[in-house]
Ligand SMILES: Nc1ncnc2c1ncn2[C@@H]1O[C@H](COP(=O)(O)OP(=O)(O)OP(=O)(O)O)[C@@H](O)[C@H]1O
């Protein structure tokens with residue numbers, strides 16, 4: 001079995017190839033009893049391929065239901081693809097014997113979700129929320145763990161004293177900072193951000209986006225950035241992929257894309273950006 005990647009080329013942090021995912025469609029009970037009828041399936045993602053080089057941001061855009069989160073979940077190992085390959089730094093995440101790989105990759109891949117309210121355990125203090133990955137991956141314990149938590153909180157613009165508080169004591173923007181601190185706690189190299197600012201007030205969206213950008217350049221992070229807000233994508237990504245009903249209909253460098261998207265669907269998405277935000281991407 002081949003077990004080494006060529007040393008001359010650096011594998012992209014993420015590469016997905018021919019990724020597809022089907023979901024079963026619920027059928028009425030009686031119809032399920034009809035023999036010989038295959039269970040109907042809905043193909044949420046069809047034959048999607050792209051890659052993200054180290055230190056870059058790839059944006060996945062598309063309307064609601066186009067399959068963005070399904071791709072995100074496959075890329076972090078939470079949902080198994082029906083077909084196709086996900087490689088993280090050259091390692092096949094779903095190879096038949098990849099349990100250990102998935103386990104090892106868990107520390108290196110993290111995810112930031114849309115709604116920090118739902119992604120943070122309301123009964124845990126911030127110190128437990130941010131400290132949990134550090135403990136789980138055996139990165140530190142005791143005082144060293146507390147010091148790490150304090151460090152991560154400061155990195156995301158909160159204070160060490162915030163460690164004693166509960167999520168409800170923070171604003172939405174601050175809660176998303178806690179979620180980011182938690183994502184950083186396992187010292188990942190790749191973070192999937194699924195609509196990280198969509199649930200936030202417009203006034204704090206830019207702060208959180210700028211934080212993500214600063215972290216990227218300081219820590220050399222690679223992002224898969226999911227959004228339906230093209231103004232945000234323009235600000236964040238080097239490359240854009242456009243999903244329409246699970247199919248990647250266009251892929252281009254951000255500059256090229258915004259200069260003139262090719263697919264009709266991309267043009268439609270772009271024309272839906274409120275005029276007032278066009279060209280105000282800083
Ligand atoms: N676990 C599941 N079981 C059945 N269908 C699912 C499941 N997860 C997603 N789907 C379906 O797959 C399609 C893609 O969903 P997905 O959540 O990936 O969309 P999305 O692009 O992230 O949308 P949004 O912008 O609203 O978050 C949808 O039609 C959804 O109903």
Ligand SMILES: [Mg+2]
Nearest residue numbers: 068069070194
């Ligand atoms: Mg989604």
